[in-house]
Amino acid sequence: MNTASTGGGGLPGPRWLTEEEQRVWRAYLHATTLFEDHLDRQLQRDAGMPHIYYGLLVQLSQAPRRRKRMTELAIDAKITRSRLSHAVARLEKSGWVHREDCPSDKRGQNAVLTEEGLAVLERTAPGHVEAVRQAMFDRLSPEQVGQLGEIMKTMAEGLQPQDSGADLPWLR
Template identity: 55%
Template sequence: MMVGMDEARQHEPRWLSDDEQGVWRAFRQAVGMLNAHTETQLQHDAGMPQAYYEVLVELSESPDQVMRMSDLAIATRSSRSRLSHAVAKMEAKGWVRREACPTDKRGAFAHLTPAGFEAIKAAAPGHVEAVRAAVFDQLTAEQVRMLGEISEAIRDGLRPRCPEVERRLSAEDGDPAAEDGDGDDTGRAA
């Protein structure tokens, strides 16, 4: 049991060098502070967390300010659960309206309301200014370019293994201990 890690167990772990450790710590610090900064900025000035902001942005850029819940979840890199909770809250605030899908009866659309549009319109300038001041004003053009490349490399490297599939893959190496409740024998109804 406790299979989990495929590597990092039989061989001596590939520890980080001092330089790498320095880079990693600086990165963690920068990301942590930046996140805290933009988070409280948005919460304070616009009364919404950053995650909601990104949902509204995505919706506002969509053809008719409408999106399927699932697509919206993918676009914002959030779980369906998270998005569902989030949209529920934003619906209560009047920023988003839910609508049933006629062709696929389990589906739902999330619709940006005029009030939601106003909310993001009001939030955007302050947020963009905060991002510019914290990031782009601190970097040279060359560094900005590199940050883009670096981010893409990390993101693309993570894409294949990132979704919650993770440990589902580990089942491939012959471990039949699939006791994580996947194949749940739901007592069907109706």
Template identity: 50%
Template sequence: MEKATWLSADEQSVWRSILRVNAALYDGLERDLRSRCGISLVEYGILVHLSEAEDRRLRMRALADSVIVSKSRLSHQVARLERDGYVRREHCDDDRRGLWAVLTDDGAELLERAAPGHATKVRELLFDRLNAVQLVQLGSVVTALEGDTSAGTGRNPA
């Protein structure tokens, strides 16, 4: 049995606060996107990553590495976006098992409509609550955590 190094009371308090803040940010952004655009935060992230990719297309495997969801959830989300005409899947010529996810013109238009409100909501929920010093400190914490791949998947959300 591994010996635990327990969190101090201060560490436990901070840890629980991080979990609450993360949940509140995710829930607030999710509700906003669903109410304004009818898409989830994960679907928004998929559209963003495709819009930033060369020719607005990514291999499904690369897309899975770009968003913080399981491959099966990604497949489900892409299928929903495909059903609604925002993304299409294409077979890879050089790999019979591989698939491309491609952002359609309708998907790009949806993203163009969704992005300004999403940026406003991110600012409202996070950045407007921080002063310049806190923003630098938060950036330092995030950088430190991103550098430690054992802390998570190493994937970047949109």
């Protein structure tokens, strides 16, 4: 496609991807979809939970006193508060998390990782790290690992909203 074309009214048209950019974009989508599926299947098999739930347990395990405000947890996980509430309800049903009122804000709640949740995380972590290692790091050279790290850092920095009033799903 001609990237210099104009749309109606003399406005610049879309900057279409080159053939090489299209190839890279499709490879990225294909790889990330397969990678997420690989991790989900491993975690479902080993712990009966999807990858997103595992990520929530990890965040709670690393938080002071293994607790985090629900709003902060939603922001860190990049999911809506509604989706987080549903996930935490499922984790509560499994006995891995419980909610408590936030002492500093009567409207807020904390999610707290239980001893049982910590035990599940400790049992599951070795298989999960092996799945990550096998799917990603064992396939890349040390140079490629460094390059991928720099690429992901650059992308994340460019996508990180600078405006605290941005309309982001996890802030709703």
